[in-house]
Amino acid sequence: MKESNISKTLRIMLYVIFISGVIGTITLPFMLEIYTEILYDAYYLLPGYRRFILAFLMTVAAFGLWVVWELIQIMRSIPSDPFVIRNVVLLRRIGFLVMLISALFFLKCLYYVTFLTLACGFMFVICSLFTFTLCNLFKQAVSFKEENDLTI
Numbered sequence: 001m002k003e004s005n006i007s008k009t010l011r012i013m014l015y016v017i018f019i020s021g022v023i024g025t026i027t028l029p030f031m032l033e034i035y036t037e038i039l040y041d042a043y044y045l046l047p048g049y050r051r052f053i054l055a056f057l058m059t060v061a062a063f064g065l066w067v068v069w070e071l072i073q074i075m076r077s078i079p080s081d082p083f084v085i086r087n088v089v090l091l092r093r094i095g096f097l098v099m100l101i102s103a104l105f106f107l108k109c110l111y112y113v114t115f116l117t118l119a120c121g122f123m124f125v126i127c128s129l130f131t132f133t134l135c136n137l138f139k140q141a142v143s144f145k146e147e148n149d150l151t152i
Contacts, residue, residue, distance in 0.1 A: 091135035
């Protein structure tokens with residue numbers, strides 16, 4: 001099966017996002033210092049906030065990079081056959097990772113609540129549910145494909 005230009009572009013973009021994410025995660029402690037010098041953040045004045053927000057951002061970044069890596073694995077299967085059980089497993093894993101990211105955002109709200117943190121938490125819940133829906137669709141497509149392969 002020939003890969004479309006859209007999926008090639010998306011795969012390249014995912015690689016760029018992954019590489020940028022790794023660089024961003026590594027440089028996060030330095031970028032956080034620059035951010036706080038440029039923009040005022042009232043929470044930053046609280047004791048322990050810098051360590052908390054750095055740990056939070058590093059954890060979310062690690063899970064986010066894991067999600068992007070799983071998406072790259074799915075995109076690699078498109079030219080050959082995307083409707084395989086491996087992609088169902090990857091989509092389910094992505095759904096759990098995104099749900100975990102949303103839980104981290106809601107846990108952050110217990111200590112430092114902001115409207116944007118709440119909005120991100122709810123957005124990740126919706127993304128997780130959407131991913132689980134895609135997982136079920138792929139599972140059904142795999143089942144149909146296997147049944148069709150057996151009848152031929």
